[in-house]
Amino acid sequence: MLFAGRALLVIALGFALYGVFASLYGAQLRKQAASAMRGRAWIASGRRAMYATFATAVVCFAVLEAAFLRSDFSFELVATHSSTTTPVFYRAAGAWSSQEGSLLLWVMLLSGWSSLILYLTRNRLREVAPYATAVLLGLAAFFCGLLVFLESPFTQLSPAPAEGIGLTPILRHPAMMIHPPMLYSGYTLFTIPFAFAIGALVTRRLGPDWIRTTRPFALAAWLCLGVGVILGARWSYSELGWGGYWAWDGVENAALMPWLTGTAFLHSAMIQERRGMLKVWNVSLILATGILAVLGTFLVRSGILQSIHAFGASTLGVPFLILIVSMLAGSIYLVATRADDLKSENRLDSLISREAAFLLNNLVLVALCFVIFWGTFFPLISEAVTGQTQSVGPPWFGRYVAPLALILVLLSGLGPVMTWRRASWANLRRALAIPAAVGAGTVIVLLAAGVEWKPGALAMFGLGAFVLTVVGEELWRGVRARRAMADESVPTALVMLVARNRRRYGGYIVHAGIAVLFVGIAASSTFRDVRDVRLTPGQSAEVGGALITYTRPTGEIVVARNGGLEKIQLGAEVEVRRGDDVRILRPGRSYFPAGDPSAGAVSRYFAGEATSEIGLDTGVRRDFWTSVAPETDRLDGIAKRGDAVFKQAESLPQGERAALLGETLKRMVGAYRDSAPPATFRTLVSPLVTWIWVGALIVFTGGLLCLWPVPEAARRRVRAGYAARVARELGRA
Amino acid sequence: MAPRRKRRRRLIGLLAAVVLLAGALIYTTFSASSEAVTPTALLASAQPGQSYQLTGKVEPGYERRGSALHFRVRERDAKAGSPAVPVTYEGTVPDPFRADREVIVTVRKQDDGFVGERDSLITKCPSKFKNENPNQKAS
Numbered sequence: 101m102l103f104a105g106r107a108l109l110v111i112a113l114g115f116a117l118y119g120v121f122a123s124l125y126g127a128q129l130r131k132q133a134a135s136a137m138r139g140r141a142w143i144a145s146g147r148r149a150m151y152a153t154f155a156t157a158v159v160c161f162a163v164l165e166a167a168f169l170r171s172d173f174s175f176e177l178v179a180t181h182s183s184t185t186t187p188v189f190y191r192a193a194g195a196w197s198s199q200e201g202s203l204l205l206w207v208m209l210l211s212g213w214s215s216l217i218l219y220l221t222r223n224r225l226r227e228v229a230p231y232a233t234a235v236l237l238g239l240a241a242f243f244c245g246l247l248v249f250l251e252s253p254f255t256q257l258s259p260a261p262a263e264g265i266g267l268t269p270i271l272r273h274p275a276m277m278i279h280p281p282m283l284y285s286g287y288t289l290f291t292i293p294f295a296f297a298i299g300a301l302v303t304r305r306l307g308p309d310w311i312r313t314t315r316p317f318a319l320a321a322w323l324c325l326g327v328g329v330i331l332g333a334r335w336s337y338s339e340l341g342w343g344g345y346w347a348w349d350g351v352e353n354a355a356l357m358p359w360l361t362g363t364a365f366l367h368s369a370m371i372q373e374r375r376g377m378l379k380v381w382n383v384s385l386i387l388a389t390g391i392l393a394v395l396g397t398f399l400v401r402s403g404i405l406q407s408i409h410a411f412g413a414s415t416l417g418v419p420f421l422i423l424i425v426s427m428l429a430g431s432i433y434l435v436a437t438r439a440d441d442l443k444s445e446n447r448l449d450s451l452i453s454r455e456a457a458f459l460l461n462n463l464v465l466v467a468l469c470f471v472i473f474w475g476t477f478f479p480l481i482s483e484a485v486t487g488q489t490q491s492v493g494p495p496w497f498g499r500y501v502a503p504l505a506l507i508l509v510l511l512s513g514l515g516p517v518m519t520w521r522r523a524s525w526a527n528l529r530r531a532l533a534i535p536a537a538v539g540a541g542t543v544i545v546l547l548a549a550g551v552e553w554k555p556g557a558l559a560m561f562g563l564g565a566f567v568l569t570v571v572g573e574e575l576w577r578g579v580r581a582r583r584a585m586a587d588e589s590v591p592t593a594l595v596m597l598v599a600r601n602r603r604r605y606g607g608y609i610v611h612a613g614i615a616v617l618f619v620g621i622a623a624s625s626t627f628r629d630v631r632d633v634r635l636t637p638g639q640s641a642e643v644g645g646a647l648i649t650y651t652r653p654t655g656e657i658v659v660a661r662n663g664g665l666e667k668i669q670l671g672a673e674v675e676v677r678r679g680d681d682v683r684i685l686r687p688g689r690s691y692f693p694a695g696d697p698s699a700g701a702v703s704r705y706f707a708g709e710a711t712s713e714i715g716l717d718t719g720v721r722r723d724f725w726t727s728v729a730p731e732t733d734r735l736d737g738i739a740k741r742g743d744a745v746f747k748q749a750e751s752l753p754q755g756e757r758a759a760l761l762g763e764t765l766k767r768m769v770g771a772y773r774d775s776a777p778p779a780t781f782r783t784l785v786s787p788l789v790t791w792i793w794v795g796a797l798i799v800f801t802g803g804l805l806c807l808w809p810v811p812e813a814a815r816r817r818v819r820a821g822y823a824a825r826v827a828r829e830l831g832r833a
Numbered sequence: 834m835a836p837r838r839k840r841r842r843r844l845i846g847l848l849a850a851v852v853l854l855a856g857a858l859i860y861t862t863f864s865a866s867s868e869a870v871t872p873t874a875l876l877a878s879a880q881p882g883q884s885y886q887l888t889g890k891v892e893p894g895y896e897r898r899g900s901a902l903h904f905r906v907r908e909r910d911a912k913a914g915s916p917a918v919p920v921t922y923e924g925t926v927p928d929p930f931r932a933d934r935e936v937i938v939t940v941r942k943q944d945d946g947f948v949g950e951r952d953s954l955i956t957k958c959p960s961k962f963k964n965e966n967p968n969q970k971a972s
Binding site (some may be wrong): 269340344467470471475482488489492500632709710711731780782 | 897
């Protein structure tokens, strides 16, 4: 199977390279009337090369997945990232926990999404598509090349060991099953509008067609990347044992940057579609987004930045750097030489218009991206300028990101009420009076209720209420208009309103979700209460308005399905009392066995990786989060004595030795439970943190609504804009 | 004023604002950043009161006393017995923290040792989330 995998990778590389040639050659031939037919055949062949690359990548990935599921340790990748005691669910995810596997996933997703768009555009964008095909296949060839020449997932391990090392414990979280495929789908989907933008620039076909065609893919990319980022934040919150969800880590930032420029593009593309403006800006934005998507992969894989995700030395830095520099140089050259074709067809009529709001939102999003880029790359920049590597921490990011986020949320409320071209002050005042009053009222009520004076957070709460009221009002206006035209009940009118104009109302729902999400971020980051307390069983401490009591220690040996020891879990049962409300939490710490037998026959079961299993009480108002660091000094002493005993008993038969070892571990865990050792608890009270996940879910729902295909008849109605205008006018009357 | 001149003025105003903001960003970055140093460089030139981002490997034999973690950080490729920076640290200890792992921690010089900034300790993931080759390990 290893040979088959390697051979398939070479075949995929061959298909991709052939496809690049066929597409470009076909595009050249088609320029002359005499060879146009042949040109079209070559172009179709190039497109089919993409389908073939995809099919080959799927088979390659299936071979790798099968090896993981079968625990075939002759695959080096399987032996180093899985084991027979790794649960099946995580064995399946093990494929993309490795560098080689995730690069293969990149190729599979890239060629899959590319095949979809090339199939959909097989009879459209005839001039642009061949160049876009060449770009996409060029990227696929690059990644296939990495897999064939530098990082093969099909390296043999001889002799095959009886047991693998296992999946790194911190990756054993359900979110890890979806987080990497989502992020990579986001990255690869963003390369599609990138490729079509390159095609449009090469052929000078810079009208709205390429934007319209690739828009669903840009939206899907935005959605997938957003889901990936949020799942990563959720994993960090519930798995990493520090209770935070965002650390401004280089790799987190790498995923956020293309998401921000992608968000800007989704807005400004509407201006080009409607008014033929901002062509240079749009094309530059999507090119930047495509490059940032590859940069994101580069940051994860190269290890050039100090980061929790920086995986040490890697061989991939130089090839990635060459790719990024080529993409950047090519993009700049194309935009500079096509400047005349990118002139705006219209000018901005008024600063009080939807175009102006979108433009301002674009500037804020790009400024955010620049700030994050600067902070992320500052270690490299400072080293180049001063010779010393310097870096900035979360407070620096917070200082710039917080005010920009406030402006962004304000704009997400202003955008929906502004009309295209020119809004009148009178209409604007009328539309904004109630939301502004609700926003101001929210701040006053919160202050009166005794919320601490934190201007940034309070402003975000006010703006959140403002945006939610704007969206509520817009929906209510639409419902009223529908009810005026047809005799519908309110729920029916609401569903029909959203269903008939998904793009518009889906967008509004996204805005509402963003407001909820930012309220959650502002509250949980400003008002969170973190404490470290050391307790012995029976002891209590007051934490964040709750009384916590360390009831009793817990201990458990977790056995895998094959009977092997998966992990030893030591922890605590904690009672959290808030008035009459009593909750029981069970935080713990899992100790995975070390692969190295020299750590000692008994000690090795405590010497491997260790992960925190948090105790979490989720609530609408606040989360109570706790992790525990058990004190294992006494167990360490017992383990060392056990090591010495087992060293002398090496002559014992294997089965007898294993049984004795099992009994020893059981007794040690029992001793921990009975001896009542002290433990250090980290407790965290985070107000409204749940609303981050709820907000993300609302954004996701709104995004899906926008993305859902609209029936052709409804699309025509929307394109005419008639229904929307009638609804607005009736609503305002 | 002619629309063209008006537009040019607006553009110059906008560009000036962008340059000013970018200048402020650059200035504050240099003043707010902490210097990344290796253990040898830190031991040679640490100034009291200034914060440094220390990068290196954790020496075996770290221990927890009460709520504080005491560990020593040595050069990435140092042999046993080479100079190491003693760090006293309180706050979150990342799950992957252990001997011979690469760490990044913000420290300040205090008396004879260094005090880690609360919650600033980062442990780099073992190479590419990859564990050691099982055959090599077993031998």
